[in-house]
Amino acid sequence: MSSTHPPTLPAPADERDADAARVPDSVEVDAALVDNVLATLRGLQWPSLITAVVFSALLWRQRGGPWPLIWGAIAMAAELAWMALLRFHARQVMQGSAAERAHFGRRLRWPWALYGALWGCSVLIFAGSQGASAALMVSWLILVCIGALSIAALAPHRPSLMAYINSFAGALVVSYAVVLALLPQVAWINGLMLVLLLVYWFALVHIGRTQHEVFLRAMTLQHRNALLIDSLQARSADLEQALDARRRFLAVATHDIRQPVHALRLYADMLQQDPDQVDDLAPRIVKSSAAVNSLFDNLFDLALLDWGRLHPVPQPVCLHELLTDMEVQARPAMHDKGLRLRLRTSRALQCARVTTDRVMMQRILGNLVANAIRYTDQGGVLLALRGTLSAPRLEVWDTGAGIAPHEQAQVFQEFFKSGQHTGTQDGFGLGLTVVQQLARQTGCSVSVRSQLGRGSVFRIALPPASVHSGCAPG
Incomplete structure (x- = not known):
């Protein structure tokens, strides 16, 4: 007798692929880029805080008065807020879906814009101070380095990168222009520096976009390769299960089909020995042959359907x-x-x-x-x-x-x-x-x-x- 529960085939890999494909590739990639940016920033938390402290000390040494200290307090508060936000992302947002993580990244555009403007406006602290031009040169060099490093950290996520660069460089240009306007005399070198600052802004945007495209292509390729590997593994597992099910079915069917075939042979032998039993044996022969025909018909239909050779004729x-x-x-x-x-x-x-x-x-x-x-x-x-x-x-x-x-x-x-x-x-x-x-x-x-x-x-x-x-x- 056959087993109570013959082997069943697993759900096709296409169905699982369809479930996975419900989240678009772009959302998965965007979420991965956001995770990449915030993971990088988690390693820069303390260096960023130390930089804010050192820079505010430099401003206070050059200008004196309360404004450098006020700027430093705001900058350190911003750094601590980023630390809390990064901790929240690691503990809660990372556990969410790709769509939730991507949405979280899009909401960071305004914080990045404010953070960039905070650093760009630091130049205003030098307005009206003695020797402001030399101090501006020093601060400009420091801020140029900060802007360049931001590309390396934020390039994977374009909305965050563009929000930071445009607010940072824009505030830097405006602040530098205000400082020059407050100077009693403006040398030609100061005007040239303003032009160079505009070129620097353009360079940041261009390099940032280029770096983002590199990250985007790499992450997209990585995501698609992961999907391909998962799909191949799922299909391989399905194939193994299907082959195993087919083997077990053949064993079951071979055992079960012997019954009607053996019965047909037995009835044929009985008819050969005693033809008068035809009225009694004929219905049994028909029943046994019908069982065999039913199996073969179903197997033939399934084979045609699997091969795509059976099409409706309306x-x-x-x-x-x-x-x-x-x-x-x-x-x-x-x-x-x-x-x-x-x-x-x-x-x-x-x-x-x-x-x-x-x-x-x-x-x-x-x-x-x-x-x-x-x-x-x-x-x-x-x-x-x-x-x-x-x-x-x-x-x-x-x-x-x-x-x-x-x-x-x-x-x-x-x-x-x-x-x-x-x-x-x-x-x-x-x-x-x-x-x-x-x-x-x-x-x-x-x-x-x-x-x-x-x-x-x-x-x-x-x-x-x-x-x-x-x-x-x-």
């Missing part, structure tokens, strides 16, 4: 005639088991026709009806056409054993058989897989509702756009 099909034909085909099997077969068609759909593949629809209904008969010992089977032209559906009801709630989501998987049914007489676990794949080919959807001990109902929802009214024969 044509007008009368739904009522489709059910009537199925009733005629199923009546002998129902009679053999002593079951009742009923047909119900909604009045609104008596003349409904659907543009679909007739053979595929017959195969779908045939597998569902065969399953209903196989698992029903008392009562009967109902074929129904219900709904409206805008929402038609075919239904197959039975009063059989039913399906456990935890198994209903698995019945369409390849090789799955309920724990209550084992052996070849209960099928090979392929019929419903074929039903679902053929339904997808024809644009239909299949659902199941079942209750243990009371039976099941399978519903085929037809695409409304393909249904129309008309009684002309197809």
Whole structure:
């Protein structure tokens, strides 16, 4: 006998790839760039604080008075605020999604703009002081270094980089112009320095953009390589599981198929020895050969679907005639088991026709009806056409054993058989897989509702756009 739960195939890697792709690549990359910037800044927290202290001391030495101390206090408060923000990012934001981390990075533009303006405006402290030109030269050189270092730290995240550079260099240019305006005399070298400062601003923007593009390409490539590796690993795992499932299925099918084949050989030997038993043996031969044919038909359909070689051929099909034909085909099997077969068609759909593949629809209904008969010992089977032209559906009801709630989501998987049914007489676990794949080919959807001990109902929802009214024969 076959195992209670034959091997089931894993969900395709494409489905997992689709779930991963719900977050766009640009968001993932942007989040990674934000993380990169803030990780770099975490290593520069104390050097930045020390620089602010040293620079404010230099300002106080050159100018004296309260303004250097006020600027230094504001700068140190800003550095401490950045420390707190970086700690918040590391402890909470980093645990969030890519979209949340990217949004956090975009919100940092204003803090970066204020921080850059704070450093750029430091030149104003020298306004009106003795020897201001020499002091401005020293502060300018220091600030040039600070601006250049900012590119290395902020280049990965363009919004932060541009906000800082433009506010820093813009404040620097304006502050330097104000200082020059307050000088009693302006030498030509001071005007040249202002021009050089404008060139410096342009250079910062150009170099920053170039560095950002380098970081962006590198991070995008790294992200896509990671996705590719994950996808390859997932597909490899799926392939291994699929091959393992196929191997186990072949072992199960080989064992189970021996029963009807062995029975056919036994019946043939009995007929050869005693031809008078033909009336008794003929139904058994038909039943055994039908089991083998059903397996081969399902395997052939699955192979064609997997290879993409089975395509629907749309044509007008009368739904009522489709059910009537199925009733005629199923009546002998129902009679053999002593079951009742009923047909119900909604009045609104008596003349409904659907543009679909007739053979595929017959195969779908045939597998569902065969399953209903196989698992029903008392009562009967109902074929129904219900709904409206805008929402038609075919239904197959039975009063059989039913399906456990935890198994209903698995019945369409390849090789799955309920724990209550084992052996070849209960099928090979392929019929419903074929039903679902053929339904997808024809644009239909299949659902199941079942209750243990009371039976099941399978519903085929037809695409409304393909249904129309008309009684002309197809």
